[in-house]
Amino acid sequence: MKKKRLAADPGYFGPQSMMWQVNKEITVLFGGARALLMHAAHPLIAAGARQTSFYQRDPWKRLIRTLSLQNSLTFGTKQEADESANRINKLHEVIKGKDEVSGGIYDALDHEQLLWVHACLQISSIYFYELTVKKLTDEEKNQYHIENIKAAEMCLVDRSIIPETHDGLKEWVMQKSRQKDYLMTTDVAEDVKDIIAGGPVPAHIKPVWPFIAFTAFNTLPSEFKKIYGINESKTKNLILAFNLKLLKITRPFLPPFFRLIAPARWAKQRIKNEPNLKFKDKAKF
Numbered sequence: 001m002k003k004k005r006l007a008a009d010p011g012y013f014g015p016q017s018m019m020w021q022v023n024k025e026i027t028v029l030f031g032g033a034r035a036l037l038m039h040a041a042h043p044l045i046a047a048g049a050r051q052t053s054f055y056q057r058d059p060w061k062r063l064i065r066t067l068s069l070q071n072s073l074t075f076g077t078k079q080e081a082d083e084s085a086n087r088i089n090k091l092h093e094v095i096k097g098k099d100e101v102s103g104g105i106y107d108a109l110d111h112e113q114l115l116w117v118h119a120c121l122q123i124s125s126i127y128f129y130e131l132t133v134k135k136l137t138d139e140e141k142n143q144y145h146i147e148n149i150k151a152a153e154m155c156l157v158d159r160s161i162i163p164e165t166h167d168g169l170k171e172w173v174m175q176k177s178r179q180k181d182y183l184m185t186t187d188v189a190e191d192v193k194d195i196i197a198g199g200p201v202p203a204h205i206k207p208v209w210p211f212i213a214f215t216a217f218n219t220l221p222s223e224f225k226k227i228y229g230i231n232e233s234k235t236k237n238l239i240l241a242f243n244l245k246l247l248k249i250t251r252p253f254l255p256p257f258f259r260l261i262a263p264a265r266w267a268k269q270r271i272k273n274e275p276n277l278k279f280k281d282k283a284k285f
Contacts, residue, residue: 008272015271035120043099044110
């Protein structure tokens with residue numbers, strides 16, 4: 001008698017979720033690069049990064065850590081998602097102190113600072129999905145928002161301070177960014193700028209990285225462009241619009257290897273064929 005194969009754990013969200021739909025796209029790299037520029041413009045987030053020295057020791061690892069966490073929470077099994085969240089929460093326990101630049105207190109478990117990191121990644125992910133894949137309805141964006149609240153809570157963001165809608169979250173970021181001295185140019189912000197502009201990225205990403213970097217810088221809201229000294233120009237806007245339009249048109253014709261990130265391809269394989277695959281074995285860009 002043939003042994004019945006156990007069903008694979010789809011994780012906290014599963015293939016029908018908006019989290020899978022949005023986060024599986026390779027253009028998550030665009031959103032990740034943009035989000036990291038937004039993170040580093042916040043002096044207290046920058047202070048935490050300065051304490052860990054990640055940018056100096058392994059800039060690429062620091063660059064993708066946030067995306068790796070998102071991928072584990074989205075595409076991993078429930079056990080793997082829990083382990084990833086617990087690991088980052090444990091790391092955050094020791095990241096605290098007084099910022100030497102702004103004079104403020106940074107704490108990686110501070111709810112507002114956690115929400116800033118979460119919000120910048122979410123709004124950047126949705127932004128690039130709509131630019132390169134398709135427009136989403138308000139209902140779809142809010143469904144993504146609701147699902148992503150689960151991921152935020154796993155990383156100890158206080159549910160009570162999260163806006164109720166995706167647009168509300170976006171507006172929260174913009175309101176904060178307009179406050180005096182909420183954003184600052186720091187040594188960490190300059191390091192991140194240099195890394196994204198031309199830092200040590202893996203060989204298989206190098207051919208497309210200049211376009212990712214150009215896009216990340218030039219789609220930043222104006223408040224962030226001021227921090228990084230990015231000037232607006234009609235020429236840059238035309239180049240950006242043309243290339244993003246071209247990417248959107250050609251995307252449906254690309255094979256999954258070039259269109260979907262590796263963790264998403266792996267998760268689909270796990271659910272359909274090999275339920276015992278481990279996320280850590282395949283979660284590489």
